Amino acid sequence: MTVLTLGPAGTFSHELALRLYGDDIELLPTIGKIIGAVASGESDGLVPIENSEAGGVGSTLRGLQDANVFIVEEAYMPIRHHFAARCDPGDLAVIYAHPQTHEQCSGFLDRLGVGIVHTSSNAASALAMLEREDAGAVVSLSAAEIYRLPVLRRDVQNSSENVTRFVRISATPRDDAGCTRCSILVDPAANRAGLLHDLLGVFASRSINLTRIESRPSRRGMGQYVFFIDFDLAPGWEEAREDLRRMTVVKELGCYTRREVPAWT
Amino acid sequence: MTVLTLGPAGTFSHELALRLYGDDIELLPTIGKIIGAVASGESDGLVPIENSEAGGVGSTLRGLQDANVFIVEEAYMPIRHHFAARCDPGDLAVIYAHPQTHEQCSGFLDRLGVGIVHTSSNAASALAMLEREDAGAVVSLSAAEIYRLPVLRRDVQNSSENVTRFVRISATPRDDAGCTRCSILVDPAANRAGLLHDLLGVFASRSINLTRIESRPSRRGMGQYVFFIDFDLAPGWEEAREDLRRMTVVKELGCYTRREVPAWT
Incomplete structure (x- = not known):
């Protein structure tokens, strides 16, 4: 069964979906659209629900509140953020980061002191950076690889214990047997x-x-x-x-x- | 005493601070910076803590968790969002909105179907819109007035009951007498x-x-x-x-x- 998850390519959700479910993945631009499609019964979805540093993911919680979808699996993945740029750090005019990523890397980003522009996903940060020579971005390793971004500094997250909990959601609940x-x-x-x-x-x-x-x-x-x-x-x-x-x-x-x-x- | 609140000019925090405390206001770019300055004892601050649609404000809650600051007053203000643009709606290429504003106006914005770019405040949305002829923004009435933005549609929030709770914070707690x-x-x-x-x-x-x-x-x-x-x-x-x-x-x-x-x- 196709699993819907958050695009563009290179989000942590996309990385996890590839590792758990292989290639039968479709990328949608927002969590709201994923949950809407799952509720219609066409596919399952994989979405983040909470992060150990930044807390609950509002759009996922709102979707669970409003739509008829059920959690059928949870998955925990350590989150590592990397800083990419194509210019010298001293020449940076802007850094692109998802708001949750900004929170999770606030120590590193505050020390840099460059203006932050928020994006809709970590992969969107990578794409935005490609449009400006004087831009940096905080991205996942998979986004850095997919978009061939030079990583200047690895592991810029505040906490080495940074973990995101994802849930697979479906239009029908699973049998309780074997559940924890x-x-x-x-x-x-x-x-x-x-x-x-x-x-x-x-x-x-x-x-x-x-x-x-x-x-x-x-x-x-x-x-x-x-x-x-x-x-x-x-x-x-x-x-x-x-x-x-x-x-x-x-x-x-x-x-x-x-x-x-x-x-x- | 000077009250620090969230800038640039035209945020809801700024609007409320003007109404509660008059002109002795200083604008800082982030909630984290406001809380840091308040903890040092130099001024009081006014920050949003929760919205009736979008929930708790993460950076304020994190500041209360980490810094030695105390709530000395709470204030509830109805929130009305307005849609501004300088072009015809059919010519819009992008709409700027703060992530919380996006959540609070998701019905209107989803129907428009134009790509949303997130900003760091409602006033920042107004400033970003001024840089592009084909951009729209969701802004407060005070931001529309300050930056002379043409409002195409008033009251685009999902709920007419949309209220934000703000707190005045200080380096020293107040006496319990009279508190509720x-x-x-x-x-x-x-x-x-x-x-x-x-x-x-x-x-x-x-x-x-x-x-x-x-x-x-x-x-x-x-x-x-x-x-x-x-x-x-x-x-x-x-x-x-x-x-x-x-x-x-x-x-x-x-x-x-x-x-x-x-x-x-």
């Missing part, structure tokens, strides 16, 4: 003292480990939130989910298996 | 089943309302989070905070008063 984790979206709709405490109690009382909880705007007005909750598949998880359903609105985001991918060097 | 809300940052350092449930229990058992909880990466590695918690100042809040201190690491982010500002029309 599930994700749900909880919409409390109301706000009262102790509500979130009560909701989390259904997991705590069964010693089910929550591996992540992230609030996002409900988009019904300031101060109203929904919660993305990931939990380990431990005994009692189905009863916990049923208890939760009796208390609030729950959208299932799927149960899935886990893959680890080493950094590409 | 406090913010803390909780760093659980460990992860075990039920930990977050236990932490929230200190508020629930006293019927103290949490108005917001947002997880952010601890930046110590994937799967480790810190929690930004805002709560209403209700009886027992000081004991709740003490209980929490016995359980985990708590960074105080300040107690503050609230202001509401109508949209500028």
